[in-house]
Amino acid sequence: MAQWLLEHPEKSALGAVIVAGVWRILREIWKDVRGKQDETLIETLLRENRELRAELRRIRNDHDHDHEETP
Amino acid sequence: MNTCLGICYRLRHLLWRAPYSIFDLAMSAGFFAMGLHLLLFPDLFARFDGVYFPMRRVMNQAIWAWAFIGCGGYGLVIVLWPRRPPFILRLLARMAVAFCLLSFALNNLSSYPPPMSGMLYAVLAVFSIWSIVRIRCNG
Numbered sequence: 001m002a003q004w005l006l007e008h009p010e011k012s013a014l015g016a017v018i019v020a021g022v023w024r025i026l027r028e029i030w031k032d033v034r035g036k037q038d039e040t041l042i043e044t045l046l047r048e049n050r051e052l053r054a055e056l057r058r059i060r061n062d063h064d065h066d067h068e069e070t071p
Numbered sequence: 072m073n074t075c076l077g078i079c080y081r082l083r084h085l086l087w088r089a090p091y092s093i094f095d096l097a098m099s100a101g102f103f104a105m106g107l108h109l110l111l112f113p114d115l116f117a118r119f120d121g122v123y124f125p126m127r128r129v130m131n132q133a134i135w136a137w138a139f140i141g142c143g144g145y146g147l148v149i150v151l152w153p154r155r156p157p158f159i160l161r162l163l164a165r166m167a168v169a170f171c172l173l174s175f176a177l178n179n180l181s182s183y184p185p186p187m188s189g190m191l192y193a194v195l196a197v198f199s200i201w202s203i204v205r206i207r208c209n210g
Contacts, residue, residue: 009177010129013196017170020203021162028158028208 091165091202092150098168098199099146106139122186125178142167158208165206169199 005012109115109132116123116132126135149156149164176196179189 006177006181007125009125009181010174012177013170013173016173016200017166017203020169020200021166024162024203024206025159031208 086201087205091205094198094202095146095150095165095168098172098195099143099150099164101143102139102168102171103143103147106136106141106143109133109136109139122179122182125181126174139171142171158206162203162206165199165203169196169203172196172199 113132116127116135120127130138146164146168149161155161172192173196176189176192179185179192
């Protein structure tokens with residue numbers, strides 16, 4: 001193997017460089033996909049947060065109305 | 072023991088955090104200059120046939136010269152461009168320089184006994200491959 005590498009320096013160099021480059025591109029694609037999943041999770045958390053705040057506001061309003069109705 | 076750990080930490084920091092732009096600049100400029108050198112002395116491969124035989128077997132000297140000028144010049148344009156070029160262009164620039172370095176390193180190491188420069192090219196080639204592996208899309 002080592003002998004073949006040394007006998008064909010240009011082919012070995014090209015192969016090593018292409019393998020490293022393709023590996024880097026695949027890593028970036030994988031990171032992109034993972035990043036999108038994280039983004040979805042953040043969006044879910046934001047939506048849940050919005051819903052909870054709306055619910056809290058509604059409960060607070062109901063509570064205020066209850067107080068107004070009592071003599 | 073602490074010193075050893077400190078050195079390991081420092082090496083790890085350099086490999087993972089250090090900017091590679093200066094390496095890109097130096098290697099690109101080096102290969103651009105080497106291409107010009109090969110054009111200036113067209114009988115270099117013939118004079119040092121023992122060392123450059125594997126390279127001469129693949130292509131003649133003039134083509135190697137233009138390949139080095141192309142790879143080095145492209146690397147220089149990418150590293151000196153005022154705005155950050157797209158990821159794929161930066162990756163290709165590093166791949167081009169790494170190809171030149173690896174070719175030189177393997178070429179030198181394949182002749183017996185290998186010339187002194189073989190070790191230098193081998194170390195630089197390893198670092199150039201590492202710079203491909205560490206390149207970042209948003210870096």
